[in-house]
Amino acid sequence: MPRVLISDQMSPKAAEIFRARGIEVDEITGLSKDELIKIIGQYDGLAIRSSTKVTKDVLAAATNLKVVGRAGIGVDNVDIPAASSRGVVVMNTPFGNSITTAEHAIALMFALARQLPEADASTQAGKWEKNRFMGVEVTAKTLGLIGAGNIGSIVADRALGLKMKVIAYDPFLTPERAEHMGVTKVTLDELLAQADFISLHTPLTDSTRNILSRENLLKCKPGIRIVNCARGGLIDEAALKELLDSGHIAGAALDVFAEEPAKSSPLFGTPNFVSTPHLGASTDEAQVNVAIQVAEQLSDFLLTGGVTNALNMPSLSAEEAPRLKPYMALAERLGSLVGQLDKDGIKSVRIEVEGAAAQLNIKPITAAVLAGLMRVHSDTVNMVNAPYLAREREIEIAEVRHERDTDYNTLLRVTVHTANGPRTVAGTLFGMSKPRLTEIFGITVEADLAGDMLYIVNEDKPGFIGRLGSALGSAGVNIGTFHLGRRDAGGEAVLLLSVDNAIPDALLTDIRALPGVKVASALHFV
Ligand SMILES: NC(=O)C1=CN([C@@H]2O[C@H](COP(=O)(O)OP(=O)(O)OC[C@H]3O[C@@H](n4cnc5c(N)ncnc54)[C@H](O)[C@@H]3O)[C@@H](O)[C@H]2O)C=CC1
Numbered sequence: 001m002p003r004v005l006i007s008d009q010m011s012p013k014a015a016e017i018f019r020a021r022g023i024e025v026d027e028i029t030g031l032s033k034d035e036l037i038k039i040i041g042q043y044d045g046l047a048i049r050s051s052t053k054v055t056k057d058v059l060a061a062a063t064n065l066k067v068v069g070r071a072g073i074g075v076d077n078v079d080i081p082a083a084s085s086r087g088v089v090v091m092n093t094p095f096g097n098s099i100t101t102a103e104h105a106i107a108l109m110f111a112l113a114r115q116l117p118e119a120d121a122s123t124q125a126g127k128w129e130k131n132r133f134m135g136v137e138v139t140a141k142t143l144g145l146i147g148a149g150n151i152g153s154i155v156a157d158r159a160l161g162l163k164m165k166v167i168a169y170d171p172f173l174t175p176e177r178a179e180h181m182g183v184t185k186v187t188l189d190e191l192l193a194q195a196d197f198i199s200l201h202t203p204l205t206d207s208t209r210n211i212l213s214r215e216n217l218l219k220c221k222p223g224i225r226i227v228n229c230a231r232g233g234l235i236d237e238a239a240l241k242e243l244l245d246s247g248h249i250a251g252a253a254l255d256v257f258a259e260e261p262a263k264s265s266p267l268f269g270t271p272n273f274v275s276t277p278h279l280g281a282s283t284d285e286a287q288v289n290v291a292i293q294v295a296e297q298l299s300d301f302l303l304t305g306g307v308t309n310a311l312n313m314p315s316l317s318a319e320e321a322p323r324l325k326p327y328m329a330l331a332e333r334l335g336s337l338v339g340q341l342d343k344d345g346i347k348s349v350r351i352e353v354e355g356a357a358a359q360l361n362i363k364p365i366t367a368a369v370l371a372g373l374m375r376v377h378s379d380t381v382n383m384v385n386a387p388y389l390a391r392e393r394e395i396e397i398a399e400v401r402h403e404r405d406t407d408y409n410t411l412l413r414v415t416v417h418t419a420n421g422p423r424t425v426a427g428t429l430f431g432m433s434k435p436r437l438t439e440i441f442g443i444t445v446e447a448d449l450a451g452d453m454l455y456i457v458n459e460d461k462p463g464f465i466g467r468l469g470s471a472l473g474s475a476g477v478n479i480g481t482f483h484l485g486r487r488d489a490g491g492e493a494v495l496l497l498s499v500d501n502a503i504p505d506a507l508l509t510d511i512r513a514l515p516g517v518k519v520a521s522a523l524h525f526v
């Protein structure tokens with residue numbers, strides 16, 4: 001039974017779902033890094049929010065971990081490259097808390113416009129300072145969105161409802177989408193010069209870190225009000241403090257900080273500064289949404305291999321997964337067959353699908369071919385990290401769907417270009433479920449690829465099979481199945497034998513010395 005650790009505060013719905021689906025679950029929150037490292041090795045899955053830092057060290061200790069699920073959107077607390085290279089899938093729940101976070105941004109915008117927290121504190125202190133708290137209207141003001149993805153577009157919708165003008169800086173926003181959203185796409189400099197309010201809605205990446213730098217803050221209109229419900233690190237907090245003090249910035253509201261938890265900050269106590277403790281996603285509705293989604297996604301992955309919302313692997317629905325499973329087994333075996341026979345300088349891999357296979361999601365098939373192909377280099381290669389390794393090694397990948405009739409109901413062909421030239425193998429599924437080789441390096445041969453096998457290329461001459469049988473027999477190796485193919489009579493023949501035990505090196509040397517043998521290799525399939 002798979003085991004999952006929930007290491008951040010999460011709606012009880014998550015644990016309920018894991019248990020209902022037969023997954024053992026522990027909920028242990030507030031772990032230090034060392035405490036997490038000590039126990040993470042016991043778990044197949046890890047469900048987190050933003051507090052748990054899934055670092056390289058944590059992943060190195062996570063020897064059984066297959067999947068990390070983020071109940072929320074931002075995954076800057078997960079070292080995704082390290083997870084990918086360790087073959088760990090990372091998923092998030094990209095929509096479950098977007099409305100809630102957008103609403104928080106709007107709430108903070110109003111808090112700034114009408115100085116609500118300070119007015120509240122003053123009133124409750126019995127001061128009744130009616131003349132101190134003069135606000136501004138948002139109607140007809142310009143809201144500048146930095147980042148106009150899911151949350152940014154909901155904020156835009158709400159702001160348009162409030163009769164604001166909305167401009168957006170987002171290099172990936174198309175003019176059509178901007179028009180559809182009712183916003184004006186602008187450059188960052190235009191946004192800084194025009195906005196009365198700025199709200200940030202980008203992930204924290206190298207391109208967005210410090211996007212509101214001191215220099216950019218100075219480019220803003222005097223009297224600007226800034227809301228950050230995205231990530232600390234997008235704003236230079238020291239410059240923000242200085243410019244709030246100088247009055248250049250009229251107000252700032254931060255839900256997120258460069259260092260969290262932010263238990264102290266030079267900003268605390270600054271007039272017109274409002275803060276909340278990373279509450280953007282904290283509503284009953286959003287937390288139930290993300291808890292249910294993350295638990296379902298992790299359960300699907302651990303129980304069926306279904307992949308949803310993964311950041312480092314192609315998607316594969318829980319319905320698709322069982323249909324694709326035999327194809328992935330076939331793909332992996334075909335990849336492994338080529339990898340075991342020729343792993344010298346792989347330059348490119350071409351994956352072709354025909355018949356029923358042409359109707360399927362090809363990405364997981366490709367990942368499985370690459371995993372099989374490259375596992376010969378390292379046991380730790382799997383479907384998650386294989387495409388990354390291939391990219392690192394600059395292996396070119398081509399995927400081709402053929403809409404044509406074939407001799408088989410379904411066919412998968414893999415051509416690997418190595419330093420020795422192209423190597424093509426093909427296979428089908430018997431009964432749409434059992435992987436079966438149909439072609440190896442241009443020769444038709446039907447065989448199961450399973451367990452220990454012996455691959456031989458020899459001159460097609462009488463007497464060879466007898467000599468081979470004797471060599472195997474006298475070494476005590478029993479033949480399970482025997483498959484034969486040849487290019488043409490008297491030419492080159494291929495033999496694929498399944499054997500009951502692994503072929504010892506000494507026997508392989510003897511077989512290679514038999515007259516007519518060109519190639520003899522021991523193979524193993526899991
Ligand atoms: N405060 C909180 O509790 C929450 C914070 N968040 C944060 O909000 C962020 C945004 O979430 P979504 O809108 O769902 O993500 P999204 O991926 O839908 O949108 C992000 C947008 O940022 C844009 N972008 C990327 N690089 C950019 C750059 N250099 N300059 C300008 N725009 C850039 C992208 O093109 C995209 O449209 C998340 O990454 C997360 O960090 C999300 C949920 C809750």
Ligand SMILES: O=C(O)C(=O)COP(=O)(O)O
Binds near residue numbers: 049050051074
């Ligand atoms: O979903 C996100 O990106 C968030 O920042 C929400 O964070 P949280 O789950 O509330 O710790």
